[in-house]
Amino acid sequence: MNIYLYGNDQIVESTLRSMLNKQNNIVLVTEDQSILDFLGHFPNVTGVHNLSLAAQDIYNIRGFDHFDVCVAVSNNYLHNLIVCKNLQLVHNVPKAICLSDNNMVSELYNSSTFNVINVENLLSETLTAMFPVPVDTNQTRMF
Numbered sequence: 001m002n003i004y005l006y007g008n009d010q011i012v013e014s015t016l017r018s019m020l021n022k023q024n025n026i027v028l029v030t031e032d033q034s035i036l037d038f039l040g041h042f043p044n045v046t047g048v049h050n051l052s053l054a055a056q057d058i059y060n061i062r063g064f065d066h067f068d069v070c071v072a073v074s075n076n077y078l079h080n081l082i083v084c085k086n087l088q089l090v091h092n093v094p095k096a097i098c099l100s101d102n103n104m105v106s107e108l109y110n111s112s113t114f115n116v117i118n119v120e121n122l123l124s125e126t127l128t129a130m131f132p133v134p135v136d137t138n139q140t141r142m143f
Contacts, residue, residue: 001025002064004093006050006072006083008032011099013039015073020044027061029083031074058083059090069095077101084114 003019003026005012012030016039019026029048030036040047050058070087072080077100084096096114109116 001068002066003027004061004067004070004087004091005029006070006074006080008035008074008076011073011075015071016042016045019071025064027064027067029058059086067091067093069093069097071097073099081109081116088114 001024003024005016005019005026006029007015008031012028012035016026016028020042022044025044025046026042027046027048028036028039029050031050033049036047036049039045046061046063048058048061067087070084070093072083074080080098080100084098087093088096094113098109098114098116100116100118
């Protein structure tokens, strides 16, 4: 499987590690050279240093004529959306997964081929799992 992975923080590292296996060829695109230095040595990982989001060279990667999935997990949620939509236009990627913080983006773009993962929803689900009993916010302070 050919995977296009875009990100610029610790989330991209854990995402990359979860995808590593002999069957996956991963193109890691990031603005952070230290991430490329740290993660670019893995087998089946091609690193691309992205200096300009508008540059077409981040969508046309030598040696890759198609991608099976695009995953954008940077801390810039607008860039995630742009990268996923552009990659779908350039390579007709059948599946895109985009990290966002906006419910409206989720409602506008979520489909069978484009999944928006809303960080607010993830936080809410995580907190609900950690604290299953709702907190009574109407309590008065005792001191």
